[in-house]
Amino acid sequence: MTDETAQPDRAVILVAEDDPVTAKIVVYRLSRDAGMDVIQVADGEAALDVAAHRTLAAAILDIRLPGLDGLGVLARLRQSARHQRLPIIMLTSLGTETDIIRGFELGADDYVVKPFSPAELVARLHRLLRRRRPTDPA
Amino acid sequence: MDASSPIDPVFLSDLHEAGGDELVQDVIATFAASVPPRAAALQQAATAGQVMQVAAAAHAILSAAAMVGLVEVEMLARTLEDRARGGTLPPAHAPARLAQAVEEGIGSLQQLARQLRGGGGVPAEAGP
Numbered sequence: 649m650t651d652e653t654a655q656p657d658r659a660v661i662l663v664a665e666d667d668p669v670t671a672k673i674v675v676y677r678l679s680r681d682a683g684m685d686v687i688q689v690a691d692g693e694a695a696l697d698v699a700a701h702r703t704l705a706a707a708i709l710d711i712r713l714p715g716l717d718g719l720g721v722l723a724r725l726r727q728s729a730r731h732q733r734l735p736i737i738m739l740t741s742l743g744t745e746t747d748i749i750r751g752f753e754l755g756a757d758d759y760v761v762k763p764f765s766p767a768e769l770v771a772r773l774h775r776l777l778r779r780r781r782p783t784d785p786a
Numbered sequence: 787m788d789a790s791s792p793i794d795p796v797f798l799s800d801l802h803e804a805g806g807d808e809l810v811q812d813v814i815a816t817f818a819a820s821v822p823p824r825a826a827a828l829q830q831a832a833t834a835g836q837v838m839q840v841a842a843a844a845h846a847i848l849s850a851a852a853m854v855g856l857v858e859v860e861m862l863a864r865t866l867e868d869r870a871r872g873g874t875l876p877p878a879h880a881p882a883r884l885a886q887a888v889e890e891g892i893g894s895l896q897q898l899a900r901q902l903r904g905g906g907g908v909p910a911e912a913g914p
Contacts, residue, residue: 669817670849673853676805681804714842762853765800
């Protein structure tokens with residue numbers, strides 16, 4: 649698990665992505681360019697563990713995670729009162745429209761298709777953060 | 787971009803613009819450390835007839851390749867993933883071809899990184 653040094657005035661973003669290349673690019677852009685604290689995990693169970701113990705401003709979930717996949721994580725988060733309004737963006741691949749639809753049905757706020765522009769991802773995240781408030785502290 | 791080029795240079799160029807040579811080298815190193823083992827795992831899974839493991843490895847490879855613009859690797863991996871998710875193992879030569887494309891792709895990334903470091907911007911084509 650990657651946990652960028654937390655600072656109290658910075659938004660904490662959970663990134664669940666098992667591909668190290670994608671994770672490195674996303675973490676870099678969010679932490680260096682967008683000034684966010686990022687906690688990166690590589691599987692669904694770890695994502696739920698982070699969500700249970702940290703106050704998050706938003707989550708970015710890859711749909712194809714090993715074990716509990718991103719849609720499973722999304723469903724579990726939305727079952728929790730704490731995370732019903734948490735901004736969540738799904739990462740998906742071309743040709744997975746059914747996953748995208750299922751994601752929206754489960755309560756995803758947005759999605760991006762790989763390969764995506766990291767700048768676009770940051771812009772979409774900022775848009776969601778302007779609309780939502782962070783989750784309540786644990 | 788030349789349609790026959792194995793790499794779309796825009797992706798690495800964007801990374802260079804965002805984080806300079808340090809980020810580019812870091813991402814290439816991450817790709818070189820993580821993707822060839824996945825290609826080897828895919829070959830082993832194909833030999834063992836483990837179709838879902840083939841699909842999982844192919845998906846991981848295409849995800850990484852797509853994010854750095856290795857379009858040929860992405861296309862080959864996507865074909866294998868689609869076949870595997872349909873329950874079909876790849877043709878005998880396909881996993882080795884993918885592994886070869888991954889190695890060639892790493893060379894293309896390193897070559898493009900050198901061009902970017904030299905201030906050449908996005909070349910019209912980038913290949914091994």
